[in-house]
Amino acid sequence: MARMLPEPTPETRHFWEGCKDGELRLQRCTECTHSYFPPRPFCPKCGSRDVEVYAASGKGFLYSYVINHRPRPDMGTEPHSIAVVELDEGPRLMTNIVGCPQTPEALQLDMKVQVKFEKQTDDISLPLFEPAKG
Amino acid sequence: MKPKSVAVVGAAETTKMGKIPDVSVLGLHADAALNAMKDAGLKPSDIDGVATAGVSPVELAQYLGITPTYADGTSVGGCSFMLHVRHAAAAINAGLAKTILITHGESGRSRVGAGGFGRNASSLMGQFEMPYGVTSPPTMFTIPVLRYMKTYGVTEEDLAMVAVIQREWAALNPRSSFKDPITVDDVLNSPMIAWPFRMLMCCLVTDGGGALILTSADRAKDFPNKPVYVLGTGESVETPMVSQMEDFNSSKAFRVSGKKAFEEAGIKHADVDHLMIYDAFAHLPLYGLEDLGFVKPGEAKDFVRERNTAIGGKLPMNTNGGGLSYMHSGMYGMYALMESVRQMRGTAAAQVDGAKISVCQGVGGMFAAAGTVIFGNEA
Numbered sequence: 001m002a003r004m005l006p007e008p009t010p011e012t013r014h015f016w017e018g019c020k021d022g023e024l025r026l027q028r029c030t031e032c033t034h035s036y037f038p039p040r041p042f043c044p045k046c047g048s049r050d051v052e053v054y055a056a057s058g059k060g061f062l063y064s065y066v067i068n069h070r071p072r073p074d075m076g077t078e079p080h081s082i083a084v085v086e087l088d089e090g091p092r093l094m095t096n097i098v099g100c101p102q103t104p105e106a107l108q109l110d111m112k113v114q115v116k117f118e119k120q121t122d123d124i125s126l127p128l129f130e131p132a133k134g
Numbered sequence: 135m136k137p138k139s140v141a142v143v144g145a146a147e148t149t150k151m152g153k154i155p156d157v158s159v160l161g162l163h164a165d166a167a168l169n170a171m172k173d174a175g176l177k178p179s180d181i182d183g184v185a186t187a188g189v190s191p192v193e194l195a196q197y198l199g200i201t202p203t204y205a206d207g208t209s210v211g212g213c214s215f216m217l218h219v220r221h222a223a224a225a226i227n228a229g230l231a232k233t234i235l236i237t238h239g240e241s242g243r244s245r246v247g248a249g250g251f252g253r254n255a256s257s258l259m260g261q262f263e264m265p266y267g268v269t270s271p272p273t274m275f276t277i278p279v280l281r282y283m284k285t286y287g288v289t290e291e292d293l294a295m296v297a298v299i300q301r302e303w304a305a306l307n308p309r310s311s312f313k314d315p316i317t318v319d320d321v322l323n324s325p326m327i328a329w330p331f332r333m334l335m336c337c338l339v340t341d342g343g344g345a346l347i348l349t350s351a352d353r354a355k356d357f358p359n360k361p362v363y364v365l366g367t368g369e370s371v372e373t374p375m376v377s378q379m380e381d382f383n384s385s386k387a388f389r390v391s392g393k394k395a396f397e398e399a400g401i402k403h404a405d406v407d408h409l410m411i412y413d414a415f416a417h418l419p420l421y422g423l424e425d426l427g428f429v430k431p432g433e434a435k436d437f438v439r440e441r442n443t444a445i446g447g448k449l450p451m452n453t454n455g456g457g458l459s460y461m462h463s464g465m466y467g468m469y470a471l472m473e474s475v476r477q478m479r480g481t482a483a484a485q486v487d488g489a490k491i492s493v494c495q496g497v498g499g500m501f502a503a504a505g506t507v508i509f510g511n512e513a
Contacts, residue, residue: 006261
């Protein structure tokens with residue numbers, strides 16, 4: 001069963017194009033410097049429309065998660081993490097932590113993680129995260 | 135809103151509760167509405183305002199034969215009915231309608247006439263949460279909890295204790311889905327749903343409904359039941375995506391809504407005799423106790439463990455057994471309101487002796503929205 005995938009809108013296309021190009025793109029307000037996610041063409045803090053897209057480091061830490069023991073049919077049959085990562089730039093986003101056992105022992109809160117783009121189709125790559133190397 | 139200017143004069147749940155495979159969603163709304171009208175001694179022609187979520191107020195009005203001058207279709211999840219009470223109180227005070235019916239009905243378990251779950255892959259949730267395998271509330275509502283547990287040293291046993299104490303309340307209620315006692319070990323040995331949540335930390339899935347009728351306080355005295363006055367109300371919304379909650383240790387919507395309601399009612403926490411906190415999952419009463427200001431951040435686990443919210447405790451909470459043991463059709467807020475009204479009328483199965491003020495806190499979506507209603511039974 002094919003994984004449920006996002007349908008980008010004009011306001012979010014830069015983010016998904018970035019994932020395809022191996023770059024985690026956030027937005028930042030050029031007036032108040034606030035970095036934010038999810039994408040929108042204005043600053044949710046001050047309301048300014050003067051915002052820019054920039055490439056984030058792709059680094060952050062594991063903020064919170066669950067391990068789903070009843071996976072959705074398109075997510076396979078094994079328990080898997082559904083996580084929220086806080087990026088070094090500030091914003092948080094939902095993701096899966098991959099590249100490590102899907103257990104409470106392996107998934108420690110505050111552990112450093114880094115983005116790993118996983119190609120799903122020609123149009124969509126998902127920003128997943130794995131334990132940071134080194 | 136001026137406290138005590140509006141009162142609940144009709145309140146009833148559906149005739150049956152639990153598994154109701156022979157009634158549709160709309161039928162459950164109607165059953166609850168007819169029971170509430172009977173409770174208040176009213177006919178559909180006496181109702182001039184309608185509010186509901188799940189179905190449209192248009193559908194409800196036509197089905198029941200009501201011609202309203204006020205219609206509220208606010209739909210922000212399980213606390214929609216708290217918002218309906220708030221809006222109805224304002225509408226009655228503003229003269230938009232005199233007698234307002236609020237209904238809930240949901241075929242959560244049997245899914246009769248219930249439609250499917252819509253998924254929009256281009257919504258923000260569809261783009262930024264659905265791709266990671268979230269399914270239903272057990273994989274979304276629970277996501278902030280490991281952070282909360284780490285921040286305040288909350289254990290799995292603490293979460294289990296919430297379920298254990300609510301089962302004790304449920305045992306006193308003949309209409310509860312689950313009445314048999316459970317222990318912390320029972321909860322911790324129940325099947326894993328989404329770590330750290332086990333089955334007995336998650337709400338039921340049942341069929342049912344409920345309805346309320348509100349009118350002005352000066353008219354309320356003429357109804358057959360003891361009026362239950364609205365002392366204060368609050369509402370707020372935060373985010374449709376749980377991953378974007380400002381703080382995983384606390385719900386902003388709870389804090390804003392609760393503060394507003396307490397200010398409006400002009401009461402202190404020590405004045406509260408009875409409390410309902412929407413418990414779709416075991417962590418919600420902990421967040422609610424803290425965010426409403428009954429205890430300081432991080433103290434709810436001890437407050438519950440020391441049995442303050444249990445039978446005989448100083449702040450009886452979720453006395454119907456809650457969403458964990460009483461019933462949970464999907465939008466549980468109506469049943470929390472029902473129990474507050476019963477406690478204020480003095481007719482609850484687990485009646486709190488002499489209770490004069492009840493606080494009823496609802497949540498919508500996954501910490502997406504909140505509604506607070508404070509009731510009293512003294513004019």
